[in-house]
Amino acid sequence: MNTPIPRPGVLKVSPYIGGESSIPGVTRIIKLASNEGALGPSPKAVEASGGTADSLCRYPDGSCAALRERIGALHGLDPQRLTCGAGSDELLAIIGRGYVGVGDEVLASQYGFLMYAILATALGAAPVLAPERNLTADVDALLARVTAKTRVVFLANPNNPTGTYLPFSEIRRLHAGLPGNVLLVLDAAYAEYMTAADYRAGVELVDDSENVVMTRTFSKIYALGGLRLGWCYGPPAVIDVINRVRGPFNVATPAQQVALAALDDQPFIDKVREHTARWREWTTRALRDLGLTVPDSVGNFVLARFPSAAEADAADAALRRQGIIVRKMAGYGLAESLRITIGTEEEMRSLVDGMAAFLGDRVPA
Numbered sequence: 207m208n209t210p211i212p213r214p215g216v217l218k219v220s221p222y223i224g225g226e227s228s229i230p231g232v233t234r235i236i237k238l239a240s241n242e243g244a245l246g247p248s249p250k251a252v253e254a255s256g257g258t259a260d261s262l263c264r265y266p267d268g269s270c271a272a273l274r275e276r277i278g279a280l281h282g283l284d285p286q287r288l289t290c291g292a293g294s295d296e297l298l299a300i301i302g303r304g305y306v307g308v309g310d311e312v313l314a315s316q317y318g319f320l321m322y323a324i325l326a327t328a329l330g331a332a333p334v335l336a337p338e339r340n341l342t343a344d345v346d347a348l349l350a351r352v353t354a355k356t357r358v359v360f361l362a363n364p365n366n367p368t369g370t371y372l373p374f375s376e377i378r379r380l381h382a383g384l385p386g387n388v389l390l391v392l393d394a395a396y397a398e399y400m401t402a403a404d405y406r407a408g409v410e411l412v413d414d415s416e417n418v419v420m421t422r423t424f425s426k427i428y429a430l431g432g433l434r435l436g437w438c439y440g441p442p443a444v445i446d447v448i449n450r451v452r453g454p455f456n457v458a459t460p461a462q463q464v465a466l467a468a469l470d471d472q473p474f475i476d477k478v479r480e481h482t483a484r485w486r487e488w489t490t491r492a493l494r495d496l497g498l499t500v501p502d503s504v505g506n507f508v509l510a511r512f513p514s515a516a517e518a519d520a521a522d523a524a525l526r527r528q529g530i531i532v533r534k535m536a537g538y539g540l541a542e543s544l545r546i547t548i549g550t551e552e553e554m555r556s557l558v559d560g561m562a563a564f565l566g567d568r569v570p571a
């Protein structure tokens with residue numbers, strides 16, 4: 207065949223499909239499909255974005271020095287052990303490129319974030335998925351699937367789309383059972399929403415070991431998904447690998463500047479966390495009152511489970527007719543579920559009204 211041939215695995219990838227943000231013919235859209243922060247970005251970040259024009263003609267600081275300093279100061283981390291990327295997606299992919307090759311295995315949980323299997327497949331590796339219990343990652347099932355070919359374990363904690371999490375004791379148990387040459391990636395995209403006493407994003411484990419890296423993002427509680435900015439904290443050797451593999455200017459200057467302003471507004475982040483918890487609990491209760499199964503979630507989203515995939519699809523279609531976009535979950539093997547991001551109070555009330563109308567039930571008081 208006289209055509210360019212992609213790497214092994216590439217043509218097996220089903221591309222990730224992001225949440226839609228428009229519906230033809232509908233002007234008032236309520237987008238609850240991509241787990242973006244409920245209240246938008248901090249006004250300080252929005253203001254800073256207006257002042258970024260002067261930076262456009264120069265290359266960015268490829269090391270994101272000021273941003274790493276600020277992240278380090280906020281979280282008590284050594285800036286030398288941080289690196290930044292164009293979203294945590296880019297960092298996950300870079301970690302894959304740095305550690306995973308053709309014929310290797312990448313371990314993740316059954317309903318873990320979809321990108322893990324996608325990036326493994328694109329690298330010619332085999333994604334290995336460990337079954338979950340009660341829509342929650344199962345440490346024993348994960349450990350039972352570690353083989354000599356396992357290179358990386360990706361674990362979102364809390365997980366998207368299930369909204370469940372593992373206490374830190376379980377994360378430590380997972381790490382203790384892994385061979386030292388397997389890299390454990392703790393994807394803590396939703397860490398800022400967490401208030402549970404038994405939860406840790408992973409810093410302590412990174413500090414204590416050579417084979418753990420934690421990834422974070424500005425796309426969720428900071429509501430800066432359009433900026434494309436994430437960061438990770440890891441052992442010096444892992445950070446060194448990431449810095450070798452990543453593009454030299456992978457984070458744009460405006461992204462660095464806006465993120466600095468966003469980090470300065472922690473009271474706003476506290477407000478988003480409190481708002482999200484309140485409306486997540488309200489939405490969970492309201493949907494349960496309508497007869498749906500809704501597992502407890504700790505993220506900025508809930509999973510609404512229907513008796514069948516056909517009913518979930520019908521609910522999705524009914525909501526769309528009202529301009530409400532949620533996320534279908536067939537790609538995760540959860541076709542009977544819809545994932546609903548927590549938005550503003552008005553948005554959540556519209557969502558519950560729309561669902562009640564679909565289910566032909568009364569809106570709970």
Ligand SMILES: Cc1ncc(COP(=O)(O)O)c(C=O)c1O
Nearest residue numbers: 293294295319362366395423425
């Ligand atoms: C668990 C998890 N990890 C990573 C990401 C990627 O986020 P980003 O690339 O915007 O930082 C997401 C986004 O949905 C996510 O849910």
